[in-house]
Amino acid sequence: MDWLRPGALVALLCTGSLLPVSSAAAQGPQGEGEEEASPEAGAPEAASPEDAQAAQQAREHFRTGMEHFEGRRFREAIHEFQLAAALVPSADLWFNIARASEELSDLPSLEQAVEYYRRYLRDRVDPPDRDAVEARIASLEERIEAAREAQLRRPDTGTLRIGVETEGAQVRLDGQPSGETPVPAPISVEPGRHRLDLEREGYVPFRSEVRVEPGVVTTAYADLVPATRYRAVRGRRIFTWITAGLAAAALGTSIGLGVHARSRADEDLSDGRRWAAISDYVLGSALVLGVTSVILYFVEGRAVGTERIGPDDEPLEASRPRPGAF
Incomplete structure (x- = not known):
């Protein structure tokens, strides 16, 4: 056994080497007057x-x-x-x-x-x-x-427990909403394979297939990974604002000198012209400084590095600005 x-x-x-005996050999004894069967009649035939x-x-x-x-x-x-x-x-x-x-x-x-x-x-x-x-x-x-x-005694359903450390993730089971993490209680499902989806803004979506056996508690562990996002790090406009301040000061000085030149011209024409020339010189400096501050605004404001930000828009790490950014 x-x-x-x-x-x-x-x-x-043995099968196939011999065939059943011929019909003549299978018959009983010969009757009187009948011819005796040939000796070959009872011999097995080739398959x-x-x-x-x-x-x-x-x-x-x-x-x-x-x-x-x-x-x-x-x-x-x-x-x-x-x-x-x-x-x-x-x-x-x-x-x-x-x-x-x-x-x-x-x-x-x-x-x-x-x-x-x-x-x-x-x-x-x-x-x-x-x-x-x-x-x-x-x-x-x-x-x-x-x-x-x-x-007959076997349970018709299985139990799925979802373990996720990240809170606030949307849970979908076979495409249907099943609440948010942390899932408070196990979910009763039909036996077989089920698609589990977890999504939260700022994290890489989690996709998996879980097999649930009838009468068995199956635990699915999911680890949501923060999505990799970057943002530009702008340079500080230090010289822009210094130059703009100097331009504003020069403009104010030029205006003041112009007023003073006009008042002096009433008393002494040559003295008034001298102050007017100084006012024009300072005004030209103000214009040059103003144009320079505009240029510096765009030069210093360009991106000098990047930083990786987390799901809550908090910087995780940043690259240092290049020394030659300015």
Whole structure:
């Protein structure tokens, strides 16, 4: 009961080498007046090429099935034994199919094992191990009944627990909203695979597939990673505002000198002209400083570096401004 039946191979080796005896040899004694059957009439006829080819194919399938069984590839072994039996039926092949099916242990395979053990007892002439096979059938039927009862008691749903450290993330299960993190209680779901999505602004979206078994609590751990975002670091406009201040001061001084030059021109024309020239000179300086401050505004205000910001727009790290930015 612990191994396969090599007798199937013996039957396959014999099959195809001989055909059944002729009809003349199968008849009873010759009656009076009838010609005696020729000696060759009872001799076995050579197998037809088709029968020999079928027997050869069956032997190959049987040997392949034995190799699969020894390698514990039981489904492949069953397939090869069934192919051999389709070509040359044999009770020992039924036994081998039953043994391989029994090794698979799932409910359909156990039911198949019982079926083929019964075929073996039906087709084998006076099987020497009938009592052992019948006891095996009874044991398998008990296992089948227990498996069926276990299926009836098996829970119809599973439980999914979601573990996330980041708060405020939107949870979606199979595309349907399921609240925010932290999820207060486990979720009851149908057995099988489910798509889990977690999203929060400023974080890389989390996507995963979770398999839930019936009656089992499955925990899915998710680690939300902050999205990598950068912003430009602007230079400080120190010289811009200094130059603009000097330009404003020069403009004010020029205006003051112009007023003073006009008042002096009423008393002394030459003195008034001198102060007017100074006012014009200072006004020109104010214009130059004003243009320079405008240029510096754009030069100093350009980006001199970048910084990575977190989900709450807080700087995480920044590159240092280049010394030659100005």
